[in-house]
Amino acid sequence: MASNILTPEQNWRGIILLGKNTATYKLGLAKVLLDQAILGKTHISMDELSASFFELYKERLKTNRPQLNHISRKTVMERVVAKYNLEILSKEQAIEEVRINAFNDVLPRFHTIDNITVSSNFYHFDFSTGLTITDKTFEAISNSNLQSLIEEITTRWDLLEAAFEIRKSNSKLENDIRAFYLLNGYKRTDITHLRSALDGYQKGKCFYCGLPMFEENIEVDHVIPRQIVYHDEVWNLVLAHSLCNQQKSDHLPTKQHIQHLINRNEFLIKSNHPLKDKIISALGLTPKKRFGTVMKVYNEAVQILKTPWDELAGYDPATDPIFQAFVKINNE
Ligand SMILES: [Zn+2]
Incomplete structure (x- = not known):
């Protein structure tokens, strides 16, 4: 891995476009990172990250499309936004819940695509202090068409939601098939x-x-x-x-x-x-x-x-x- 030849831009695109994403979190994080880096920021506190994530998903979830590759479970973000919409949580409480529960998987795993860890670290993080954006992020941005980077995130997000929806709508059929074969002793x-x-x-x-x-x-x-x-x-x-x-x-x-x-x-x-x-x-x-x-x-x-x-x-x-x-x- 030491003699890796991929540029930060290629690594970034790999994270966005490749891999078996079981949820949409990486795309949410990528969007926040990009938004902050475009503003020239090099540090995102956990509070800022949580607030941005909440706003992003609040908008995104207006379509009510699934964010997780599971037939019945929902992501933390879906649950928090639903509770906020029902006025069970205030905005501050919702953001606090995001801060505590939404990042445990995505922050450590953002740079991993299936079993491959990319060579560019786009941030360093600490669960208490937040994210430090690295030069790799700024390199990826300056060497790319910014508009297409943003579009790639949106397109991939759309595609994942479509894939998760297909899975949900097939689940009854899948269960029927599964029951049939279980009854017939399929192994x-x-x-x-x-x-x-x-x-x-x-x-x-x-x-x-x-x-x-x-x-x-x-x-x-x-x-x-x-x-x-x-x-x-x-x-x-x-x-x-x-x-x-x-x-x-x-x-x-x-x-x-x-x-x-x-x-x-x-x-x-x-x-x-x-x-x-x-x-x-x-x-x-x-x-x-x-x-x-x-x-x-x-x-x-x-x-x-x-x-x-x-x-x-x-x-x-x-x-x-x-x-x-x-x-x-x-x-x-
Ligand atoms: Zn192959």
């Missing part, structure tokens, strides 16, 4: 033993971004999310970076990924791969039948999940330079 099978067989085709490269993979960050991924197919059949499994896998999460793959998967399966069959028989018995005897089976499952997934992964994420990891740089550095 998740161990699929790690398939890694070497699958790698014969991928030759050490990630199915999604095409960059090399290394032992510690390879994962077996379900191209059509497991929450839809509820099986671990090999025709739907690929190897991917854990970061790519997390980015995709439970979202719908793109049509291109499905075509790539179909081609991969046909290749395995033609090359007499040890998994050949399993794929044929699951999908059909001819290429046409197999294509039909995969597309049928994919179209069912479209009905349920609706938004493909790339639209939801707002970019394609295979062509996104920031993403590629992160994967590269993580592999070094």
Whole structure:
């Protein structure tokens, strides 16, 4: 990590755009940091931070969109703003609750994207005295188009809310599927033993971004999310970076990924791969039948999940330079 080549601007954009955010806090913090740095401030006290955070979320939550990737739970900010709106808390009490409860996760984790810690620290912090904004923040600002930095925060925030909403609206369906399989005694099978067989085709490269993979960050991924197919059949499994896998999460793959998967399966069959028989018995005897089976499952997934992964994420990891740089550095 010492010879990291990413600029502060790239690191900043990585924090905003990448990673499996389970809540919107990083975006809130990024917005406050940016607002204060633009004013030339180098220190934000906990009181200032809490007040800014409260005002920011009070506005944001007027749409009532979810801020957490959970079907029933809410973030501290959602709860505090709701209590303020109901006049259960005064403004001062609300800000105090924000100060005590809202920052425990986000302040220590802002600089971490999944398992990668970025090389630029945009602030130092202390839970009692607050944040000291570092030169890296000012470098990132001065080397970027300020308007686009702000827009990126807003866009990513919108996308996360949309993703959390999809999850909530699918939760009933998910629960129904889950109940069905639990009743039928479905058990998740161990699929790690398939890694070497699958790698014969991928030759050490990630199915999604095409960059090399290394032992510690390879994962077996379900191209059509497991929450839809509820099986671990090999025709739907690929190897991917854990970061790519997390980015995709439970979202719908793109049509291109499905075509790539179909081609991969046909290749395995033609090359007499040890998994050949399993794929044929699951999908059909001819290429046409197999294509039909995969597309049928994919179209069912479209009905349920609706938004493909790339639209939801707002970019394609295979062509996104920031993403590629992160994967590269993580592999070094
Ligand atoms: Zn990848």
